[in-house]
Amino acid sequence: MSIDFQPTLESIPPPHVVYRFKPLPNSVPVNQTPLNPVSFLLRAASIYPNKLALVHKDVKYPVAYTFAVWAQRIQNLAYAIIEAGIRPGDRVAVIAPNCPLIADAHFGVLAARAVITPINIRLTKPEVDYILEHSGANLVLVDHEFAHLTKGAKARVIVSNDTGRAGDPYEAFLASGRRFGQEKGWEGLEMELDENANASLCYTSGTTGRPKGVISTFRGSYLGAVANVLESRLNEESVYLWILPMFHACGWTFPWANVLSYTTQVTLRTVSIDLIWNHFDNSGITHYCAAPTVQIGIINHPHSHPLGRPLTAVIAGSAPTAHLIGELEKLGIKPVHVYGLTETYGPFTRNYAKKEWMALSHDGRSKLMARQGHSFATADDARVVIHQPDGSLKDVPEDGKTLGEIAVRGNIVMKEYFNDPAATAKAFAGGYFSTGDLAVKFPDRTISIQDRSKDIIISGGENASSLSIEQELANHSHVLEAAVVAKSHPKWGERPAAFIVLNREGQEEWSGQHKEFEEHLKKSLKGKLPGFAIPEWVYVVEDLPKTSTGKIQKNRLRQIVAENVKSKL
Structure with missing residues (x-):
């Protein structure tokens, strides 16, 4: 990566430069240096x-x-x-x-x-x-x-x-x-x-x-x-x-x-x-x-090809699908799946691959790797909890089924919200930072996000995880990206609405036949998702609205389906 460039004169260090701050005062113990x-x-x-x-x-x-x-x-x-x-x-x-x-x-x-x-x-x-x-x-x-x-x-x-x-x-x-x-x-x-x-x-x-x-x-x-x-x-x-x-x-x-x-x-x-x-x-x-959206672009680029040397991709921003993880591996890109928020300095959990996973099928291993895993080395244990009436936190059973909220504390949790003591107190209630992410915990103590609390779809009294639906949709051979939000339903209260971006093969296969694709997709999900979780509506779109960091803006999708409902009233 040689570049023909000469730094400015002021950028050249003097001879015998010393890389050390001003000596610490005597009041600082010899065995302590501020990090x-x-x-x-x-x-x-x-x-x-x-x-x-x-x-x-x-x-x-x-x-x-x-x-x-x-x-x-x-x-x-x-x-x-x-x-x-x-x-x-x-x-x-x-x-x-x-x-x-x-x-x-x-x-x-x-x-x-x-x-x-x-x-x-x-x-x-x-x-x-x-x-x-x-x-x-x-x-x-x-x-x-x-x-x-x-x-x-x-x-x-x-x-x-x-x-x-x-x-x-x-x-x-x-x-x-x-x-x-x-x-x-x-x-x-x-x-x-x-x-x-x-x-x-x-x-x-x-x-x-x-x-x-x-x-x-x-x-x-x-x-x-x-x-x-x-x-x-x-x-x-x-x-x-x-x-x-x-x-x-x-x-x-x-x-x-x-x-x-x-x-x-x-x-x-x-x-x-x-x-x-x-x-x-x-x-x-x-x-x-x-983020996963960029990783999708990498694996689907016309010039994508298996690499001949190790390359590590740290994935966060939103939960990657098992399909995405598997496709990266096919290119020789090692996915390191991490999870975090701005309030946790970015990532604070990682999915730690196990040797015994190598004996599993490619799909089986990818599904395990799509979990959010365990806490980082410098973080405290990530808990999945249910908030109690007295303000305390109760851990969910480690059964991979019971839904709770991820709560964390420790070295890599924010100090506070700037000039907002009320928001800080609310976020730190119970002595932990409540993330707003809903998850389950498995017997091996790995955590797996099911949804943001605001993204859970309540249909006929059943909780449908938009993330779980998206994971299943992403496994379809013609789906490039998928996002699922709740849409009002006269009988069930809410039903899932899916926004789908087709890949190149899907665009060729279903050109001008989006209604037929909708029926095909719903049939393909039978037996893979419970009935209340199968999308009631499927919208094929050219792209999904995203933030600058690649997160899908579900608030905009919810606005779209809400306006669609109003137009029919």
């Missing part, structure tokens, strides 16, 4: 200064930075942030796609003891305005393509033209930071002494109202990254492709995990399946994270 993910960068630059750290290739102005050069740029950013008047605990907003700017910010903002506030680039201007106002951000780092989202912002705005070259306003900002630091280096920067101080402020999707700000800490970010290195098997020979947006839950802590493991990172500004396959074939990619 801080910035320490991962200092260690990487000290051990592998000349190793390729960050590659930004598929753009007009490609760049590539070694750990030594990148550490200097991040140091410059930290000083520039401090020079801009940002104090410890202040929020620094970042609006950017996957590019060096947002990768820098995950370290530079924390090195300045400020709080990184990454904002979804696909939000509307009013939504961004709300987050900037609610977060109280005093500084905004923004990519040139999204600078319009900061128009009228009260905070100071620094624009990056994503060039890495002199003349770029972001480069000028970094150069100013280098001068302000007066070559004191890392030892001129104070380490955050309180590992439970606010480190990041990430906003939820807000599909049912205003988005909530999730506060995470230095300690939690550190331990989340440690877990992801372990669970994803990252190391100094790994090459990670940035498909997952870094603005989404701070990239599930992978901006820090990749540096802890000395991994080379390759950034993509946009999710292009063409570019993804090009990197798979030519850039030595070993790891990536992506």
Whole structure:
């Protein structure tokens, strides 16, 4: 991945650089050092200064930075942030796609003891305005393509033209930071002494109202990254492709995990399946994270083919189907199925494959791998509980049948909702964080999500899991994607309504015969699903509405079926 690029003069570290913060005060015990993910960068630059750290290739102005050069740029950013008047605990907003700017910010903002506030680039201007106002951000780092989202912002705005070259306003900002630091280096920067101080402020999707700000800490970010290195098997020979947006839950802590493991990172500004396959074939990619919708695009791409070397795909965002897991394996892509939320630093459970599963059929093994599994190494045990009238939590039987809510606590659970004590208290009732995800627990203590609490379909008094229906629909040879929501029914109260995207073969087979496909699909589900769970309505659509992180927007599908019902009244 050689690139003909020369970093700016200010990006070149001085000789005999010391990768260490200002010495800790004597009040800090010798046997304690506050956990801080910035320490991962200092260690990487000290051990592998000349190793390729960050590659930004598929753009007009490609760049590539070694750990030594990148550490200097991040140091410059930290000083520039401090020079801009940002104090410890202040929020620094970042609006950017996957590019060096947002990768820098995950370290530079924390090195300045400020709080990184990454904002979804696909939000509307009013939504961004709300987050900037609610977060109280005093500084905004923004990519040139999204600078319009900061128009009228009260905070100071620094624009990056994503060039890495002199003349770029972001480069000028970094150069100013280098001068302000007066070559004191890392030892001129104070380490955050309180590992439970606010480190990041990430906003939820807000599909049912205003988005909530999730506060995470230095300690939690550190331990989340440690877990992801372990669970994803990252190391100094790994090459990670940035498909997952870094603005989404701070990239599930992978901006820090990749540096802890000395991994080379390759950034993509946009999710292009063409570019993804090009990197798979030519850039030595070993790891990536992506939601199921992106994985579906990868396996169904015209150029998809079995790979001749190991490639690990970390899957989260929504539950993958057994069919998807099986198709990835056929390409030689090892799926690591994880589950989590913004409130848990991204993933906090993983499906741990067992050797005895290899004796099962491909479909049998895939169904087991589709479960959400057990908690991460740095997380407490994930419980499946029923909320009791007295406020306590009661575990469901480990029978794989009894439905309860996933509840978690521990090192990688958020600190709080920003400036929202009522929402925080509600979420933490019973001493655990209630996720809103409904699941069962099996005798081997694995958990398996059945649905979001708002997505359960109650038909004639029976609970139908939309996720279970979707899993079965995805097994059909002509189905590319499926989403199921409840639709009002005069007799049963609710019945499932399925939205189907056909794959290439399905489009050819059922062109102009969607009604016939509906009847065919319902017949194929008999004996596989109980009668009340078989979709009453099937809608063949070109695509499904999704969030910027690939989650299907079921609220929009529910709106569609509701409007359809009203039109018939």
